[in-house]
Amino acid sequence: MGKNEYSFNMLLNDIQRMPEEAEDGTEVFENTLRDYQSKLIVMQFLLKLANDYDGGVYYDNTKLRNAIKSKVRIDEQLSGFLFFVSQNPQFDYSWNYMRKRLSSYMSYLADAVSFLRNVLADINMLAGKSWMGKDIHVLFNDVVDVALLKEEPYVSTTLRWENFYRMASVKKDYHISILIKDNIVVASNRRDAKDAEKLIDAALEMFKQNQSQRNEKENEVDRKDS
Numbered sequence: 001m002g003k004n005e006y007s008f009n010m011l012l013n014d015i016q017r018m019p020e021e022a023e024d025g026t027e028v029f030e031n032t033l034r035d036y037q038s039k040l041i042v043m044q045f046l047l048k049l050a051n052d053y054d055g056g057v058y059y060d061n062t063k064l065r066n067a068i069k070s071k072v073r074i075d076e077q078l079s080g081f082l083f084f085v086s087q088n089p090q091f092d093y094s095w096n097y098m099r100k101r102l103s104s105y106m107s108y109l110a111d112a113v114s115f116l117r118n119v120l121a122d123i124n125m126l127a128g129k130s131w132m133g134k135d136i137h138v139l140f141n142d143v144v145d146v147a148l149l150k151e152e153p154y155v156s157t158t159l160r161w162e163n164f165y166r167m168a169s170v171k172k173d174y175h176i177s178i179l180i181k182d183n184i185v186v187a188s189n190r191r192d193a194k195d196a197e198k199l200i201d202a203a204l205e206m207f208k209q210n211q212s213q214r215n216e217k218e219n220e221v222d223r224k225d226s
Contacts, residue, residue: 008048008051015157049112050112050120068106111172122140126200133210136207141175174190185203186199
């Protein structure tokens with residue numbers, strides 16, 4: 001995409017749209033709004049973190065995890081919150097559980113950064129292709145939903161907020177599905193960029209063949225009419 005490369009900021013701007021199914025003034029809307037805002041704050045944080053650690057040195061998994069550990073350990077607000085929660089009698093006023101979870105949290109953040117960086121790379125790969133047809137979109141890990149457009153920026157991203165829980169278990173490896181409306185055309189697990197490229201090429205070839213078949217049928221109809 002050159003200068004118009006899809007960025008973390010563009011992704012964040014896209015996903016900030018309110019869920020369309022919410023109806024203003026209803027209890028469902030109020031609950032959706034509350035949950036949406038809380039989830040959005042989490043996504044803002046994760047996307048900012050992924051953007052901060054998008055440099056080449058942080059593609060080394062060990063360096064990424066060490067950098068995130070250093071960041072989390074000096075986070076004053078997080079430490080204050082952990083102290084506050086630990087004072088709940090449910091935890092016997094102990095920090096032990098919190099310390100154990102903190103270690104898992106650091107690992108999770110590194111995995112989330114890797115996931116979002118890889119998804120962004122795949123989105124830019126999608127945007128650089130010529131897609132035929134309407135209502136084509138790509139689903140990453142059943143949560144990040146990317147619609148393919150015919151004009152710049154060629155992609156538009158939404159989140160499937162009902163599947164937001166899946167963000168708690170993301171890894172650098174994930175599942176990709178290419179769909180027309182709600183029908184899966186091709187799907188595969190993505191371990192590296194080559195897997196994503198193969199899946200995209202397979203989908204493009206399938207769409208090309210379908211278009212050729214449609215053209216042949218239209219030509220056949222035209223010949224009969226003439």
